[in-house]
Amino acid sequence: MIDHPRRLLLQLAIVLAICGTGRLAYATDAGDGVDQPAAKAALLKAYPGLFTISGNVLTWADGTTMVWDDGKARDAEALLESPDIEDMFRYVYPTAAEGALVPAEDFDPGRIRNEAFFEKLYGKSAADVGKHIANVKWLPKLGKKTVQVTKVFGINDRLGKISDVLEAMPAELSRYGLKPGGGFVWRPIAGTNRLSVHSFGAAFDINVGFSDYWYNNRNKTNPKTHIPFKNRIPLKIVELFEKNGFIWGGRWYHYDTMHFEYRPELLLYKKSG
Structure with a gap:
């Protein structure tokens, strides 16, 4: 039998x-490949003092509880639409140190976001998030731009440090920051009902002139056709953002190469091995 x-x-x-x-x-x-202890440790270290994790329950300081892993199997689309917290670690983010890479199909480390978790971190509305938004002078000597990001977790100071280092780099690198796409704006991701990380003031688009976006390069007549990868952002710049807690949208199959977002938990999870 x-x-x-x-x-x-x-x-x-x-x-x-x-x-x-x-x-x-x-x-x-x-069973989905996530190293549970490492993922929990990375999340706790990334956002210290805000919550605890015991077993399958994440408990915020105000008593709010969230399920770590709801046990549901999800395909690539469901991972984007309705992930639990554990699902955010489904893919291991490859850092700039790994060199130029072409992401595998549906490999999107960082695009999987539990929206309720981020609302607890930054705010549930534009007004809530707006209370913590700060102006950052971006490449003040070269581009003289001002961008807005949140002060939560010192993201504004982190972006300021990136600006200082980038501005001091040779012109062939600093030029990639001359036309920033901006930071805080409360909006959904185009074509979805999911909030963009820009809504929380925790994302920054470095240059609209050197941007490559998967949606613009997809096969419009046959959406299921493999999307060709394109990128013009140097990895030296990516490395600079990663040192300050940001991941890069150029590591996604559904890539957005001018996009950086503050996700220290994914970098810590990567570092854990």
């Missing part, structure tokens, strides 16, 4: 775990 398929898969997973590592991979490694 043939065993139940799910039981066979479990038996195979146990055998592979023993052969590959010499130990069983229990609940520390989720």
Whole structure:
């Protein structure tokens, strides 16, 4: 008699775990590939003192609770539309140190965002977020622009430091910051009902003149066709943003190469190995 398929898969997973590592991979490694202890540790370190995580429950300082992992299997579309908190770690973000990469299909580390979590971090409305918005002088000697981002987690100061370093770089690099696309604006992501991270003042678009965006390069007659990857932003600049807690939209299959957003938890999770 043939065993139940799910039981066979479990038996195979146990055998592979023993052969590959010499130990069983229990609940520390989720079936979706997320290293649970490392992901929880990264989130707690990224946003210290705001919440605790015990078992499958994240509890905010005001007593609000959220489910860490609801146990639901999600395809790529569902991961974007209705992720739990654990799902945000589904893909490991590749840093600039890994060099030029072409993202695999639907590989979008950072595009998966639990909106309720971000609303707790930054605010649930434009008015709430707006209370913490600050002006940052961006490349004040070269471009003389002012952009707006949140003061929460010192994001405004972080962006200011990036501006100072970028402005001091050779012209072939600093020119990529001369036409910034902006920071804070309360809006949904184009074509969706999901809030952009720009809504929270935690994202910045570095240059509209050197931007490549997946939606503009998709096959309009056959949307399921593989999207060709394009990028003109140097990795030296990406590395500068990463040092200050930002990830880059150029590491996504659905890429947005001028886009940077503050996601220290993904960089910490990457560093954990």
